[in-house]
Structures are given as structure tokens and as C-alpha cells.
Amino acid sequence: MESAPNFSRRRHAIGLAAWLLVSFAAAGIGAWASAGAPDFYRQLDRPAWAPPSWLFGPVWTVLYALQGVAAWLVWRERGFARAPAPLSLFLVQLAVNALWSWIFFVWHRGDLAFAEVLLLEALILATMAAFWRIRPLAAGLLVPYALWVAFASMLTYSVWQRNPTLLG
Secondary structure: OHHHHHHHHHHHHHHHHHHHHOOOOOHHHHHHHHHHHHHHHHHOOOOOOOOOOOHHHHHHHHHHHHHHHHHHHHHHOOOOOOOOOHHHHHHHHHHHHHHHHHHHHOOOOOHHHHHHHHHHHHHHHHHHHHHHHHHHHHHHHHHHHHHHHHHHHHHHHHHHOOOOOOOO
């Protein structure tokens, strides 16, 4: 196993802040697309097991924080130069995550949103596997995210199927 980079406490703190900023930047991009989401979500025929719209914000806030900490743990262990593939994979899945809100809430494409959320789940699992090899705790912090996105996949499919005119 490679030794961890010799970073100062200050650099560790800046690194944590940076990874959290990157994670919440993706959240912000998704939130921007979701500005009209509560009204649109209320119009949709949803299954009885669909969460209320107010729950999504708090859940995603926790999940983005966990993602930022997970990436930071990997970065802290190896630095970006010695873990470019896992950290790049993390950034790709983060971008794909932000794209879902645009596909679903702005473009109203249920079919593409469902395909995209399946891709997101695969990218999350790949990121977890890559993180596990470097820092198992980092992979573990992504478990709630993977579970929520699996649930979101089922919800996306169900809502798309129930709303063919709104989510053509």
C-alpha cells in the first residue's frame, strides 16, 4: 500500500472544504434545474410510496455531504496525482447526478431520466469499488447514496410510466 501524502493540517482542511464545495456545486446545478420542481412534482401521478417533495432537499443535503467527505478521504490518502482514476470517476458521477434534474424537471424526459439514473447507479457502484481499494470507509460513506439512487431509479420509472403526457 502506498503511503499517504504528507499534507499539513491546513491543506487537509482546505482539501475537505474543496471536496465539499465540488459536491455542493453539483447540488447547486441540480437545484437550479429543480427550481420549479415542487409544482411540477405535485402535478405528477406518483405511486403511494413516493416521498413528499419536502423530503428530497434534506436527504440530498446529507448525501452530498457524505460524497464530499468520501472523496476527501480518498484524496487525503493518496492525493489526486496518485488516485486520478477513482477521483475522476467520482467527478463524472457527480456531473451525471446533476444532469438528472435537468432531464427530468426541465426537459420533462422520463425515458432519458430513467436511463440516466441507471447510468448514475452504475457509476456510483464503480466509484465505490474504486474508493474501496484505497479507503474502505470512503466507499462505505457512499452506501446511503447508492441506496437512495436505487430507490430513485424505481421512482423515476414508476412516475415516467404513470405520466406519459407530462414525461414524454
